[in-house]
Amino acid sequence: MESSQDITTSAGVGEVSGKQLSKRNTSNRSLTVIIKVISACNLACRYCDADIYSNRRLSLDTVSQIVKKALDYADRVEFIWHGGEPLLMGIQFYEKVVELQKRYRREGQTIMNSLQTNGTLISQEWVDFFKANDFHVGVSLDGPPEVHNANRIFRSGQGSFGQVMRGIRLLRENGVKFGVLAVITKETVRIGAKRFLDFFIENGIFNIGILPQRPALIIGRTDALPREEFEKFVIELFDYWYSLDDPRIEIREFDDILGRILFSAESTVCIFSRDCIGRILGITPDGDVYHCDEFMFDERYKLGNVREQTFEEMLNPMNPKLIRIRLEDLETKKSISCKYSKICNYGCPKDRYVLSRVYNEDGTCGWCNVIDHIYKRVMKDLGKIKE
Numbered sequence: 001m002e003s004s005q006d007i008t009t010s011a012g013v014g015e016v017s018g019k020q021l022s023k024r025n026t027s028n029r030s031l032t033v034i035i036k037v038i039s040a041c042n043l044a045c046r047y048c049d050a051d052i053y054s055n056r057r058l059s060l061d062t063v064s065q066i067v068k069k070a071l072d073y074a075d076r077v078e079f080i081w082h083g084g085e086p087l088l089m090g091i092q093f094y095e096k097v098v099e100l101q102k103r104y105r106r107e108g109q110t111i112m113n114s115l116q117t118n119g120t121l122i123s124q125e126w127v128d129f130f131k132a133n134d135f136h137v138g139v140s141l142d143g144p145p146e147v148h149n150a151n152r153i154f155r156s157g158q159g160s161f162g163q164v165m166r167g168i169r170l171l172r173e174n175g176v177k178f179g180v181l182a183v184i185t186k187e188t189v190r191i192g193a194k195r196f197l198d199f200f201i202e203n204g205i206f207n208i209g210i211l212p213q214r215p216a217l218i219i220g221r222t223d224a225l226p227r228e229e230f231e232k233f234v235i236e237l238f239d240y241w242y243s244l245d246d247p248r249i250e251i252r253e254f255d256d257i258l259g260r261i262l263f264s265a266e267s268t269v270c271i272f273s274r275d276c277i278g279r280i281l282g283i284t285p286d287g288d289v290y291h292c293d294e295f296m297f298d299e300r301y302k303l304g305n306v307r308e309q310t311f312e313e314m315l316n317p318m319n320p321k322l323i324r325i326r327l328e329d330l331e332t333k334k335s336i337s338c339k340y341s342k343i344c345n346y347g348c349p350k351d352r353y354v355l356s357r358v359y360n361e362d363g364t365c366g367w368c369n370v371i372d373h374i375y376k377r378v379m380k381d382l383g384k385i386k387e
Contacts, residue, residue, distance in 0.1 A: 031074035031311065032270075032280045034082050034293040035066060037093070039285060041085040043118050043160055046151040047183065049216030049297075050084050056285040057089065060096055065306050066283060067100040073311035076110040082293065087121040091129050098133050114138060116181070118152065120160050122167030127174045137178040138209075139168055143188055144199040150187040165203070172204060179207035179252075186213075189229050193237035201249065209252045209269075210234065212366070214350070215358055218297040222358055231369045238374055257374050260343040271348035271367075277326055278315050289314055291325050294350035301325060335362050340371045 040055040041048070070077045079101075081094070094115075101111050115130075119139040130137055141164055142148040149159025171178045180200070182188070188196055200208055212230040215222040238254055252269055259265035260272065267273045270280055282293025287306045295301035303321050304314040315322065333346045335356075346352065347365020355361040 028076070029074040030076040030078075030279060031070055032078045032080065033066065033070055034080045034280070034282045035063070036082050036084065036282065036284050036293060036296075037063075037086050037089050038084040040088060041083060041118070042088065042120060042154065043085065044153060044155045045118075046153065047185065047213050047216065049214075049218040049221070051219065052084060058285045058287075060093070062285075062287045062307060063093075063097060064100055065287065067097065068104045069306060069310050071101070071104045071106065071109060071111075073315070075108065076112075078112040078114065081113065081115040083116075085118055085121065086115055087117050087126065091125060094129065094133075094135075112136070116140070117167075118160065118164065119167035120163035122170055124170060124174075127170050127176055130171075130176045131174055135176075137171060137176060139164065139171070139178055139180050140183070141165075141168070141180040141205070142182050142185065143196050144191070147185070147187045147191060147196070151183070151185060168203075168205065179209060179250075180205055181209045181211065184210055184212050184230055184233060185225055186229070189225070189233045193233060193240050197237060197240055197244075197249075201246075206248045207250050207252075210237070215354055217354075217358075224354075227355065227359075227361065227364075227366050230366070234370045235373045238370070239377070242377065254374070257343060257371055258378065261375055261378060267345065271351070272344050274345045276349070277329060278322060281311075291322075292350065294348070295353075332356065336365065337363060338365070338368050340368060340375065343371055343375070344368070 035058065037058045038056065039051050040057075041050060041052040044052060067079075070079070079097075081097075097113075101113075105111060113133065114136045116138040117140070119141065122137075122139075129135070140152065142150075142152060145159065145161040148161045148164070152160050152164075154160060168178070168180075182196075200206070212227070213225040215224045234253075237251070241249060241251055241254060253271075256267055256269040256272055260267060270276055273279075277291055280292050281303070282290040282296055283306060284290075284296060288296075289303045289306055289309075289311075290296050291301045291303060303319070313319070317323075329349055332349070332352050333341075336346055336352075338344070338346070344365055344367050347367050351366045352364075355364060355366055
């Protein structure tokens with residue numbers, strides 16, 4: 001911004017063996033783990049909430065615990081490698097990760113690997129590794145240079161745009177699956193939606209995710225893009241994207257909302273998923289496990305530590321910590337009266353947390369006006385409503 005040593009490890013106390021779980025695990029469990037492999041970063045982005053100067057790193061002993069216990073627990077596991085800047089861990093670290101996944105994988109299990117990077121360290125060697133091991137890569141790119149370089153800078157103050165675009169060219173030229181994640185800031189709003197999207201199209205980038213600049217609560221900073229400005233920009237972006245009618249251009253939030261409206265499809269974006277609690281976890285370099293990496297600033301959302309407990313134990317429905325988080329989430333949803341709740345599923349718990357506790361805005365997930373606009377625009381085109 002949006003984890004060495006001998007890889008052999010002994011089972012933790014109270015751990016259930018993979019063979020035992022394979023007999024019990026008949027519900028096709030899915031689990032997503034967002035693993036902060038390192039706190040350090042080679043950039044010093046102005047809106048970042050990572051503690052980039054602490055240089056905490058995930059040990060191979062801890063990553064072995066994560067991989068083994070995740071594969072003991074679920075039949076489908078997505079590992080999202082995050083930071084700081086995860087490429088600072090070096091290729092050998094991820095080669096050990098792949099080796100561990102092969103070692104602990106049970107027959108019939110699905111394993112996916114994604115990695116979110118600032119893109120400046122991507123080399124041919126990295127690209128070859130990603131391609132050989134089927135890693136999906138997310139690159140943080142906020143837009144054209146005047147937008148990107150306003151916030152995504154090296155510690156020297158130099159913008160990182162040129163280095164990021166070099167990394168993206170390597171990914172594209174070598175056929176590596178990738179998408180970009182753009183943080184929407186006041187600089188984005190200033191250039192407007194057309195300039196923003198045209199930049200990506202001109203550079204052959206068609207898989208785009210967007211998110212608002214959020215408060216950096218981990219380090220105690222509460223400045224962010226006002227919700228109203230984000231909504232206005234996203235509505236403008238939707239209208240331009242929709243008018244282009246180009247199936248190559250995938251903006252993940254728009255695709256998801258339209259899928260929900262038109263087909264009642266299951267959400268593929270976590271912020272609109274029906275129940276992320278207990279399915280999406282964040283893990284620190286020290287092995288602490290939280291309900292999502294977005295809540296690592298609040299100890300009340302800590303479920304345990306992967307070195308001391310299994311996922312079976314931490315995600316037990318009767319775990320008092322998990323019960324409290326679920327009850328609090330239900331209480332928050334009760335305060336939201338929205339006719340589009342079946343589409344957004346009340347939005348991201350972190351957004352609701354921020355809007356209610358930082359900005360005293362209860363009763364919204366931050367996407368209601370955007371969804372209202374999209375719904376009316378689509379229904380009008382289908383002839384189901386009139387102006």
